[in-house]
Amino acid sequence: MDLSHLMKGIEMFKVEGGLTSEVSSLCYNSKNCHENSLFVAISGLKSDGHDYIPEAIARGARFIVHEKEFSWGQILNLSPTVTAIKVADSRRALGMLAKNFYRHPSSHLLLIGVTGTNGKTTVTYLLEAIFRAAGFSVGVLGTVNYRFKGKVLAASNTTPESFEMQRILREMVNDGVTHAVVEVSSHAVDLKRADDCAFDLGIFTNLSPEHLDYHKTMENYFQAKKRFFEEVLPAGGKEHRMIVNIDDPWGQRLLKEVAMASLTFGMENECDVTVEEFNLSLEGIKATIRTDEAVFTVSSPLLGRFNLYNILAATAGAVSLHIPERCIRSGIESFKNVPGRLEAIGKSGQPRVFVDYAHTSDALKKVLENLSELKKGKIITVFGCGGDRDRGKRPLMGEVATTFSDLAVLTSDNPRTEDPLVIIREIEMGIHADSIRRYLPDDLDKDIPEKGYLVIPDRRTAIEKAISLAGNSDIILIAGKGHEDYQVIGDQRFPFDDREVVREVINRLWTDQHRMENSKSPLAPLSQRGDGGIFRNPRFPILAGHEILKATGGTLIRGSADRMFHGVSTDSRDMSEGNLFVPLKGERFDGHDFLGVAVRGGAVGLLVQRDAVDNADNEEFKDIAVIRVDDTLRALGDIAHLWRKRFHAPVIAITGSSGKTTTKEMTAHIAGLTRKVIKTEGNFNNLIGLPLTIFQINDQHEVVILEMGTNTPGEIGRLTRIAAPDIGLITNIGPAHLDGLGSLDAIREEKGDLFQNMAGEGIAIINRDDGEVGVLDGRWQGRRITFGMSRDADVSAGNIITRREQGVIFTLKIGGIGQEITMATVGLHNIYNALAAAAVCHVLGMEHHIICRGLTTFKPLSGRMEVHRLRNGAFLIDDTYNANPASVREALKTLKDLKEGHESTVIMADMLELGERVEEMHEGIGSLMAQTGVGAIFLRGRFSWAVAEGAIRGGMPINRILLPEISEEIVTRLKSSLKKGDWVLVKGSRKMRMEEVVQEIIRVFGLQPNTSGR
Structure with a gap:
């Protein structure tokens, strides 16, 4: 098309070059330019098209329309044949250029905005159905999609950009479409996307608070809507009319301020x-409609009063266009539902689940008010709010x-570049805490005792929980995303369709006629689920690039500081979409060798050491954020500290030479009776494991229990600075890890770094x-709680009675209040562990009887003084988890107390990491074995x-000391000597794999029924 024809109607302030050339195409994205294209440089919300003029020219663009000044000489250097045209408003010019390029397609259509x-989407669907019933060929442009003549195009915006609008309208005209219906958003009016369309009719549904991040005030929002009727409708040059909801206050104002032929609809x-x-009813709407020309009755499967308003809006539009009453009625009754607009999911006998797009307070209120009129049971609402909105x-x-639901489940919507937990906290600010109860997920099984809400950030888990709580007379509303089949996290879209998730869950949890047989909820408590629910979410933590940079002192060498990371991984084989990969360097491996594997696995960010930058400097990482730090291990801890400080749950740090793990497990068991607990799992107690544990903390957790191990000076101090604990516990100090720490004094100072930091x-x-x-106690200046056997300890034990393999009985005293308890663990050292755990839980404010119940119900841990009764009546103590001189001494003392005149045998392997004194300490243990009466x-x-x-x-005697090479030899000798009532203790450092000996003994001797672990 000739350039001068394209520019018709557009005021040109400056022209550089000629206007008589042929234009091959229009584009406003430089990537779409090719030979002889006309490129329109638009100043956008996030980027400026003027910055891409050189790229457009490089791709072949010969004509440039712009609104900002730029160096013409520089353009001539790029291409001497380019024509540049300056206009007042590039965005406005794009619409006019597109209208001219596509030969004013809306003039050939009956066009409704x-x-x-x-209600916009539902009204467009209803009008589409009415026009079809009247025999017209219809096209629709809206939120769900763009569709006409069997074609369905994905909707990039509710209202297309002006160029796409004109292009699609031209396709409609060419395909024989006669009537087109367009959803016109306030953004579109403000950005002039619809200015060059000739509308026949405009329909106003209502106005309520929305898009105020963009418009700032309701007045500005109204003015944008008003501009459509006051300016855009008349500018099309057609005979035009407006349809207005007279029950809406803003609609009443619109009628007063815009002088135009109108038709009104309403109920009040x-x-x-x-x-x-x-x-x-829940079956739909039945209504008798009156117009100036007819009275007729319609039935519709649509639900609620607000959909009756939508039906009236579409009816008014059709009446104004002289559509016969029979066609209006037929169209309304033939239309079933809009995808994602109160879309019903499920079958008879199941809860009524509705998926709806309501994402404003007014829309949500309208939906819930309407469902409240229809409900027979409870209403459960799952919703969130979009990020960056x-x-x-x-x-x-x-x-x-929370006002209109019996239970609200707060979750993620499209968090985009915001932290979902921050969004949820802002939602919570509107909840009346005095009358609305905040539940934890595991508080609710089948019943909802009183009005309340839950917080479950993971949307799938939130939907599962809601469905699991519902009865077949209840209503569940999944609000906010409607027809969307994706979730926007960071700057990426991930597949997620509320409707598909609901179908999958409801079919799994419900049969056709009744709930799956289960006296409890079909879901196990979130804290116990194998997949970890929200507590094992690989998409936590959620942090922005600029936060990572500040926390680590790193340097951004590629990508954007605004990049959002969803989850941190140190293992390239275990990546999730959106993760930040932190490669670590070990003695035998370097994670930097696997950067490509991590990126292909879904990583969108890399945290690399300065000496590994070259590995990340290639094309594969062009869309990846790369942050350079001095030490990735240290940076991992810095990021963990940043995440830990987001939460207010008390953090408990536990260290010591022995008893750490058992004390941690006892503490977690007691606290877990009334609170949501996260704790160190397995051997995640070091500079790698502790940060990875912290990354799993979320808003649900009420207590955080972190175990801290060490074999290197400075490790406890660093772990403490990362975790920033509120409560610190040192179980005891003895000769462990001497290989790395050197001396008992050094061990004391290393453990003491917990209090010091x-x-x-x-x-x-x-x-x-x-x-x-006690030496460390003298240095601590803060608050303290003591435990021990002494009566003046804050937490103490008295009246201790051993029950051999069945455990111990003692009186637990806290603050002078005593209560007798029975524990299933053996040994004095486990009473100390229990006192330490009780002291921690006392500081947490837990009641005495809860602490006692927790200790009474605590079960021994595998491999930690775990007693098995063999079929021949002998006892086997499995203490193979680990070994150091202190823990071996405690195990031998316990063995002496338990055997009560029977024979005892010790099967022992090396204690490792004892440094220069390793031989001396092994000799000492041998001497203690003889002194405590070990038989062999x-x-x-x-x-x-x-x-x-x-x-x-x-x-x-030397003949009682044996050095067998294999487990089978040990078992063979035991078979000839082990009698009823005898005891066997198996002990050794973790790396010695003494659990294999335990397994062989149990295999050969067998266990008495129901006695393992008591």
Whole structure:
């Protein structure tokens, strides 16, 4: 098309070059330009097209339309044949250029524009059905899609950009479409996308708070809507009319301020189209509609009063266009539903689940008010708020959802570049805490005792929980996303369709006629689920690039600082979409060798060390954010500290030479009786594992329990600074990890770094009976709680009675209040562990009887003084988890107490990491075996000779000391000597794999029924 024809009607302020050339295409994205294209440089909300003029020219564009000044000489250097045209408004010019390029397609269509906050989509679907019933060929442009003549195009915006609008309207005309219906958003009016379309009719549905992040005020929002009727409709040059909801206050104002032929609809005020009577039910709408020309009855499967308003709007539009009453009725009754607009999911006998697009407080209120009129049971609402959108509506939606629902489940919507937890907290600000109860997910099984809400950030888990709580007379509303089949996290779209999730879950949890047989909820408690629910979410933590940069002191060498990361992984084989990959360097591996694997697995960010930058400097990472730091391991801890500080749940740090894990598990068991707990799992107690544990913390957690291990000076201090604990516990201090720490004094100082690095307002838990801990106590200036056997300890034990393999009975005293309890664990050391756990839980404010119940119901951990009764009546103590001199001594003392005149055998392997004193300490253990009356010992490992030497010096006959090479040899000898009532203790460091010996003994001897672990 000739350039001069294209520019018709457009005021040109400056022209550089000629106007007589042929233009091959229009484009406003430089990537779409080719030879002889005309490129329109638009100043957008996020980027400026003027910055891409050189790229457009490089791709072949010969004509440039712009509104900003730029160097013409520079353009001539790029291409001497380019024509540049300056206009007042490039965006406005794009619409006019597109209209000219596509030969004014809207002039050949009957074009209807529907605008308003709510109802636009449903009204367009209804009009489409009415026009089809009248025999017209219809096209629709709207939120769900763009469709005509069997073609369905994905909708990039509710209202297409002006160029796409004209192009699609031209396709409609060419395909024989006669009537087109367009959803006209306020953004589209403000950005002039519809200015060059000739509309025949404009419909106003309503106005309520929405898009105020863009418009700032309701007045601005109204003015945008008003501009469509006041300017855009008349500019088309056709005979035009407006249809207005007279029951809406903004509609009443529109009628007063815009002088135009109009038709009104409503139910509460005198108007042109209304209802004489109606009935609303879960089966749909039945209404008698009155117009100036007819009275007729319609039945529709659509639900609720607001959909009756939509039916009236479409009817008024059709009446104004002289569509016969029979066609109006037929169209309304033939239309079933809009995808994602109160779309019903499920079958008879199941809860009524509705998926709806309501994402404003007003829309949500309207939906819930209408469902409240129809409900027979309870209403459960699942919803969230979109990120990077109007924040002012969040508390309003929280108030609406909790006011009109029996239970609201707050979850993620499209968080985009915001933290979903922050969005949820802003929603919570609108909830009336005095009358609305905040539940934890595991608080609710089948019943909802009182009005309340849950927070479950993971949307799928939230939907599952809602469905699991519903009865077949209840209504579940899944609000906010409607027809969307994706979730926007960061700057990426991930597949997620509320409707598909609901179908999958409801079919799994419900049969056709009744709920699956289960006296409890079909879902296990979230804290116990194998997949971890929201507590094992690989998409946590959620952090922005600029936060990572600030926390680590790193440098951004590629990508954007606004990039959102959803989850942190140190394993390239275990990546999820959106993760930040932190490659670590070990003695035998370097994670930087697997950067490509991580990116292909879904990583959108890399945190690399300065000496590994070259590995990330290639084309594969062009869309990846790359942050450079001095030390990735240290940076991992810095990021974990950043995440930990987002939460207010008390953090407990537990360290010590022995008993750490058992004390941690006891503490978690007690606290878990009334609170949501997250704790260190397995051996995640080091500089890698502790940060990875912290990354799993979320808003649901009420107590965080972190175990801290060490074998290197400075490790406890660093772990403490990462975790920032509120409560610190050192169980005891003894000779463990001497190989890395050197001496008992060094161990004490290393463990003492916990107290040294805690905040002054923290609380220290002090073992009164441990002299080394006592040295540290003297240095601690903050609050403290003591435990021990001494009566003046804050938490103490008295009246101890051992029950052999069945455990112990003792009186637990806390603050002078005593209660007798029975524990299933054996050994004095486990009473100390129990006292330490009780002290922590006392600081947490837990009641005495809850602490006692927790200790009474605690079960011994596998491999930690776990007693098995063999079929021949002998007892086997599995203490194979680990070994150091202190824990071996405690195990031998316990063995002496338990055997009560029977024979005892010890099967022991090396204690590792004991440094220069390793031989001396093994000799000492051998001597103690002889002193405590051990009848025979089987020894394995490099230092067996040292244990044997100590045992001989202690008086043990040499023929009672055996050094078998394999487990089978041990078992063979035991078979000839082990009798009823005898005891066997198996002990050794973790790396010695002594659990294999335990397994072989159990295999050969067998266990008495129901006795393993008591």
